[in-house]
Amino acid sequence: MTTRILATEFDYLKPATLEEALKILAEKENVRILAGGTDVIVKMKVAGMTCDYLMDIKGIDALDYAKLDDKGVFHIGALAKLSHLEKDPVIAERYPALKEAFHLMASISVRNMATMAGNFCNASPVADSVVPSICYNAVLTLASVRGERTVPVEKFFLAPGVTVMEKDEMLVDIALPQPEANSGDAFIKKTRVRPDIAKISVGARVIRDGEKACFCRIAMGAIAATPAYLEETSALFVGKKVTPELIAEVAAHASASIRPIDDNRTTAEYRVAIAEVLTKDALTEAWRNAGGEL
Amino acid sequence: MTITEKKNFRLVGNRVPRHDAIAKARGEQLYSDDWVMPNMLYGKVLRSKYPSAILKGIDTSKAKALPGVHAVLTWEDVPLNQEVTKFGQMRDVGGGFEGLYKVLAHGKIRSKAEPIALVAAETQELAEEACKLIEVDYEVTEGVYDPREALKDGAYLVSSEDDTNRIMDTMIRMGDVDSAWDKCDLIVENDFYATPHDHAYLETESGMAWIDENGVITMRVGTQVLEHYRTIANVMKMPHTKIRNMGVPMGGGFGGKEDITVETFLCLLTAATRRPVKMVWSREESIECHSKRHPEYLHYKTGVTKDGHVVAQEVNIVLDGGSYTYCTPWVQMYSTMNGAGCYHFPNSRCTSVSAFTNNTFSSANRGFGATQTNFSYDRQMDIIAKKLGMSPYEFRRMNVLRNGDPQHTGFVPQGHVALTELLDVVWEKLNEVPKVDYLPDGRKFGRGIACAQMGYGRLCFLHDNSRVALRLELDGTVTLRAGVPDLGGGQGSVLAQIAAEEFGLPIEDVHPYVMDTHLTPLCGTTTATRQLYMSGNACIEACKPLKAALARKAAEIIKATWWPVTTEAGYEWEPDIANIEGQLEFHDRKIYYAPDPQKCVDFKTVVAHISNEGGELFNEGQFNAPAVEVPDLSDIKGQILPDMTYTCHGVDVAVDEETGEYEILRLIAAIDCGKAINRNSCEGQVEGGAIYNLGWVREDLHWENGITKANNFSTYLIPTAVDAPDVETILLESRGGIGPYGAKGVGEPADNSICPATVNALSDAVGVEFFCTNVKPEDVLKAIKEKNKKNK
DSSP, X not given: OOSSOOOOOOEEEOOSSHHHHHHHHHHSSSEEEXXXXXXXXXXXXXXXXXOSXXXXXXXXXXXXXEEEOTTSOEEEETTOBHHHHHTOHHHHHHOHHHHHHHHHSSOHHHXXXXXXXXXXXXXXXXXXTHHHHHHTTOEEEEEETTEEEEEEGGGTEEETXXXXXXXXXXXXXXXXXXXXXXXXXXXXXXXXXXXXXXXXXXXXXXXXXXTEEEEEEEEEESSSSSOEEOHHHHHHTBTSBOOHHHHHHHHHHHHHXXXXXXXXXXXXXXXXXXXXXXXXXXXXXXXXXXXXXX | OOOOOOOOOSSTTSOOOOTTHHHHHHTOSOOGGGOOOTTOEEEEEEEOSSSSEEEEEXXXXXHHHSTTEEEEEOGGGOTTOEEEOOOSOSSOOOTTTSOEEESSOOSEEOSXXXXXXXXXXXXXXXXXXXXXXXXXXXXXXOOOOOHHHHXXXXXXXXOSSOSOSEEEEEEEEESOHHHHGGGOSEEEEEEEEEOOOOOOOSSOSEEEEEEOTTSOEEEEEOOSOGGGHHHHHHHHTOOGGGEEXXXXXXXXXXXXXXXXXXXXXXXXXXXXXXXXXXXXXXXXXXXXXXOBOOOEEEEEEEEEOTTSOEEEEEEXXXXXXXXXXXXXXXXXXXHHHTTTOSBOOSEEEEEEEEEEOSSSOBOOOTTTTHHHHHHHHHHHHHHHHHHHTOOHHHXXXXXXXXXXXXXXXXXXXSSOOOHHHHHHHHHHHHTTSOOOSBOTTSOEEEEEEEEEEEEESOXXXXXXXXXXXXXXXXXXXXXXXXXXXXSSSOHHHHHHHHHHHHHTOXXXXXXXXXXXXXXXXXXXXXXXXOHHHHHHHHHHHHHHHHHHHHHHHXXXXXXXXXXXXXXXXEEESOOOHHHHHHHEEEETTEEEXXXXXXXXXXXXXXXXXXXXXXXXXXXXXXEEOOOOOOOOTTSOOSOOSSEEXXXXXXXXXXXXTTTOOEEEEEEEEEEEOSSOSSHHHHHHHHHHHHHHHHHHTTOOOOEETTEESOOSTTTSOOOOXXXXXXXXXXXXXXXXXXXXXXXXXXTTGGGSSHHHHHHHHHHHHHTOOOOBSOOOHHHHHHHHHHHHHHHO
């Protein structure tokens, strides 16, 4: 194994349009899509990933965008880079937990290359940008020559490295709905050193209706085979007067409901222990950001 | 103790830009991997698939048949496959100190780092492909991965060349430990563990070699030991005149480039192919296959009186030498010497034993055996202070070594012992911020302090020396030549600074040519924190006769020589040389007659006069360190190292008691450097050392039965710029060292006392003792939970 060379044979393709790219996906076997390349190239060098065709989509300028549509939905194109999104004023204003996730991801040099869509398609259980996207009810658009379909982010992942995408499909757009008034959110990540992959990450978003929450989404990274939406735990927070006791109860439930593993970054035991602390902190912060008091 | 006389410095002590700083800042100084040559091949090492096995056979035929592959070499192709390890010493010390250097695997495979075969091919990809085609027949064996297991009867034998796993035993004692325990009011026993540690240098082991037009195998390889050319020549069965290394002044070493790395492999491949060969290890290969800091298991038993005086200490150390001897015996000497620490124990005994295991070999790493014991003895002191109800500062201050106190071998160092001053300055600085129980953000606060000693200069029985050459140019500038390996520490530049100071020239007037085995005088190794001490002194030696000649000539030119000197006959007008030297000063590119500074002459005018008259404008000076005989290892006495450098560190931490996460709030690093020569370099060493040693607290190689699981920088995590705290550096300048102008060495001592200070602070914060150098948030949280459970 060596990181110095790319010791695998493949044909390099560089389509100029989305149509051309989708046609390649439909017609050829064993195609890998190259966007930022910060995961794909590393996997090809050291993790035995192979392909017959490496399709570089960086030439498809139409996929490089981050913009609001006329319905107020924010769209992020497949080629939008993390470093651009980190500085995007709409994200800063509307989706601060996502901005925080971008800011804490990897190193500046990686963020200058990596795309958000790539972070999704790599389908790591730890993917930082996925966790807040679950909280924001993001919707993904998958395109193929057969047409387009949309998938809610929490239904996108099946297993580490595996998604619901068919072999001829490509993730082209990530849509984030307009946040409701009185909503608040938070993202917390723990690492060994600053630019590291998370030991565990927690995202939370709530909508406040007086002293109660009428909506809650808690998501976690690095505690299961895929980034996880803690649906049952989230439901516990809704419809009750928000108190420190309620937050503690929900946090304990979160911790009890996960079954993480040991790995190089930390232990299952530690993940279970701090899942409770981080859920508590994330909920508290999200509630306060929603204008709630404790 | 000596305090070097005061002198008005013009350059020494300043922040002087290094001669190579601009090139490095602009990226114009090339790394090893940047060099290419026409017709160049790429070299690659095939490493063992298993950490423990017997090599039954190697079939290279398929690899050799691959088009574009020009050489596939195994042990049978090496002219001398087994040599004795040397580290540039000028004298054979034999005994247990010089172990086996085996070039390519033969017999038992001792670790996963074992090189099986070498390949040279047209491209990196082909070299990689050829390695895959080499068929190796292994008989996999069980192996042994813990030195304590390796030392037991019937343990798996790591080596096929030795009949034991035991590498060396040493012992140092003072007073009578066994009968001293009765005098102690409190006896504390603890076991400590110091983890392996990687150097994580900027450039991995790399370089290139080619055969020059006269048949000399010439290399550009970044190394800390140019003198390895001798061993390499022996391996090649070539004369020492025909193996040359020009060095690469980049990449960092930290001890990891003290052993031979790519040199022999490159020479073998270039000799076999008659073409230039480049070899660059990947980060994975580097982390898996170069040495690590010795993992050590340390048992401490310490006795004190109830009023806080240390009485007796017994230390037993087991070192994991890994697969080959390399620097293990030398590192072990440092551990044993520093076992009892920088405290004045009237009775002490330290025994140590090292063993082979099937782990990657252990060897030099900044701190060299002193850091492992430093962690342990300064944790032990902290634990005892708490049990006595004393402040960690007061307890240390009462017991640290002072001027005139002997080391545990009975030797009294000549240099100044600054431990009390260092403790005072760090404690005072720490207490500028009042200690609190909790911070306003809810985190628990902790404060820790630790001190240390570590030698500078090599072990005295190696009879170390260094040489520096100077040539006065006709325009009044100075060419300096020194075979000083400088991988970024500034060891070359500082010599120019010393020469410029001596000649009264601005720094830009002295240019150093460094690091060439055959064109620069050999300065010895860049190890053991010895370059400034050894080569700095050699540089001053080199200056002396030139300055005397310049002074004589200047005196003549400015008619300063005609002052009266008392003689038996009354007086006469011919002064002696000593008087001339004392009366003439070198500064501002001029030579002045001190009693009457109006009388002066340009430096270059004096050089021109000497040149015109056929005088010598060059000199090579040598400096010899104190030399002793090899000690009796079962009862080491006397002087082992030339002198000691002392450090003290203070750390404030904030601990999140719910997650175990902690943050270093402050890191105060104090050192007695004797005299800072280049202040930037000196502070750089102290700050770099602090972060290096702090990294040891969190870095983890994830060793599992001889396999290094964290083998790159996404798994083996070193502190990044955002993780590193600001280091508040305090340089004490006692002028009490034996280096130039009273300087002491700082490079390795700067890598002591941070780890124990940090762990002491963590223990202070959470009220739990930690016994391993590695303390992660996971460990802190677990300890807090266990403590809370116990208290319930």
